[in-house]
Amino acid sequence: MNETVSNKQHHPAASRGSFSGRIGYVLAVAGSAVGLGNIWRFPYLAAKYGGGMFLLVYLILMLTFGYVLIISETALGRMTGKSPVGAFQTFGKGLPFRFGGWVNAVIPMLIVPYYCVIGGWVTKYLFEYVKGNTVQLAEDGYFTSFIASSVRVELWFVLFSLMVFLVIVAGVKQGVERVSKVMMPMLVVLAIFVAIYSITRPGAVGGIRYFLIPNLDHFSWMTVVAAMGQMFYSLSIAMGILYTYGSYISKDVDIEKSTTQVEIFDTAIAMLAGLMIIPAVFAFSGGNPETLQAGPSLMFITLPKVFASMGMGTFAGVLFFLLVLFAALTSAISLMETSVSTITDELHWDRRKASFLMAAVMLVVGSGSALGFGVLDFVSILGMSILDFFDFLTNSIMMPLAALSTCLLIIRVVGFGAIEKEVECSSAFRRKKVYVFFMKYLAPVCIGIILISSIANVMGWISL
Numbered sequence: 445m446n447e448t449v450s451n452k453q454h455h456p457a458a459s460r461g462s463f464s465g466r467i468g469y470v471l472a473v474a475g476s477a478v479g480l481g482n483i484w485r486f487p488y489l490a491a492k493y494g495g496g497m498f499l500l501v502y503l504i505l506m507l508t509f510g511y512v513l514i515i516s517e518t519a520l521g522r523m524t525g526k527s528p529v530g531a532f533q534t535f536g537k538g539l540p541f542r543f544g545g546w547v548n549a550v551i552p553m554l555i556v557p558y559y560c561v562i563g564g565w566v567t568k569y570l571f572e573y574v575k576g577n578t579v580q581l582a583e584d585g586y587f588t589s590f591i592a593s594s595v596r597v598e599l600w601f602v603l604f605s606l607m608v609f610l611v612i613v614a615g616v617k618q619g620v621e622r623v624s625k626v627m628m629p630m631l632v633v634l635a636i637f638v639a640i641y642s643i644t645r646p647g648a649v650g651g652i653r654y655f656l657i658p659n660l661d662h663f664s665w666m667t668v669v670a671a672m673g674q675m676f677y678s679l680s681i682a683m684g685i686l687y688t689y690g691s692y693i694s695k696d697v698d699i700e701k702s703t704t705q706v707e708i709f710d711t712a713i714a715m716l717a718g719l720m721i722i723p724a725v726f727a728f729s730g731g732n733p734e735t736l737q738a739g740p741s742l743m744f745i746t747l748p749k750v751f752a753s754m755g756m757g758t759f760a761g762v763l764f765f766l767l768v769l770f771a772a773l774t775s776a777i778s779l780m781e782t783s784v785s786t787i788t789d790e791l792h793w794d795r796r797k798a799s800f801l802m803a804a805v806m807l808v809v810g811s812g813s814a815l816g817f818g819v820l821d822f823v824s825i826l827g828m829s830i831l832d833f834f835d836f837l838t839n840s841i842m843m844p845l846a847a848l849s850t851c852l853l854i855i856r857v858v859g860f861g862a863i864e865k866e867v868e869c870s871s872a873f874r875r876k877k878v879y880v881f882f883m884k885y886l887a888p889v890c891i892g893i894i895l896i897s898s899i900a901n902v903m904g905w906i907s908l
């Protein structure tokens with residue numbers, strides 16, 4: 445680790461001693477990338493926005509925009525040795541630079557509160573499986589009545605947030621990460637089993653087809669908007685995280701190769717989750733369009749039905765929700781850690797104070813999301829529940845803006861030469877032409893169009 449890095453002991457990656465190696469880097473990035481985004485968010489978006497069509501668009505976006513952005517953010521982080529706010533200011537002091545850095549840095553602060561609400565749902569389900577309530581959990585309407593019961597949802601949300609907060613304040617993050625290195629492969633193995641079980645249920649074939657075979661009739665512009673938001677979210681891009689991670693790697697880490705590995709790993713897990721959940725919708729509710737549209741609740745309505753129908757379902761339920769809880773915890777911890785570091789670095793607050801500020805933000809914003817299906821369900825922002833609104837605001841508005849800022853920084857200020865030089869320190873950069881082509885001609889324009897259309901859509905100016 446170099447000079448600029450050593451004074452930032454609080455950053456997510458800094459505590460990983462062997463971060464200079466490529467494998468360490470890939471594991472760290474993959475660990476933060478794999479989380480609720482893959483297991484909870486991806487399947488419900490795929491179910492809602494066109495199945496195979498969504499998958500196809502997602503894969504194309506990931507291999508193009510995703511690839512270009514991961515490389516860019518990591519290279520800029522390594523080049524400057526700084527997190528996003530500092531990295532942008534290395535190149536200029538004006539307002540656009542401040543905006544570019546901060547829009548990246550604020551996103552994790554807005555994601556972590558509602559992420560913890562979902563984490564709370566997961567914790568609650570784990571608790572119920574431990575108690576053996578496998579059959580009750582699978583009953584129709586269980587989930588809906590749970591999220592409408594404001595007090596219980598709030599308590600589970602607070603419990604999950606407390607775990608995250610304590611890990612950060614007590615500094616036992618490394619312990620959690622060590623455990624999660626064992627949990628992650630276990631999650632993959634269990635997910636494979638559950639997916640095989642799901643796809644072999646009678647009636648599941650319709651679901652496999654729906655999820656894997658693109659059908660043009662299922663295409664809508666919202667497919668593209670949703671797939672892009674998901675791609676950012678799942679790969680943890682367009683929110684400054686990879687600048688920070690990039691700032692910790694040494695010049696001999698092959699950025700191109702590690703990018704490819706992270707993409708493959710993250711996508712494989714998302715697809716596995718899709719195969720666990722979507723065929724089950726067809727097998728257990730006959731492909732009911734309403735279930736397909738269930739949105740954030742999809743995983744919580746579908747999987748209990750799968751577990752209730754199989755032998756050792758309670759055991760599978762306990763194990764599954766325990767593993768998902770860990771994946772969610774590591775992601776939430778790294779989101780919170782990044783937010784705390786930004787505050788300590790940029791506002792020069794001490795770490796305790798910054799942690800408490802973040803805890804307050806989490807409590808206020810998160811409670812809104814937690815109660816949005818219960819006592820606050822009369823609140824509708826632009827037609828969305830509070831949780832959906834924060835999800836939309838971060839994923840469909842702020843992340844495209846953050847991605848656009850990175851593109852413009854490279855195109856107008858840093859220059860392709862500097863990025864190429866940075867990447868080529870340690871990698872052959874085989875896809876250099878693709879990189880430059882996308883970055884120069886496609887990325888800014890496409891991201892801009894998608895951003896404008898998603899704003900126009902929620903404002904009701906157009907209907908997608």
Ligand code: TRP
Nearest residue numbers: 476477479480481482678680775
């Ligand atoms: N990618 C994570 C997931 O799939 C969520 C996430 C987004 C994240 N940004 C992050 C996690 C930053 C850690 C750090 O669940």
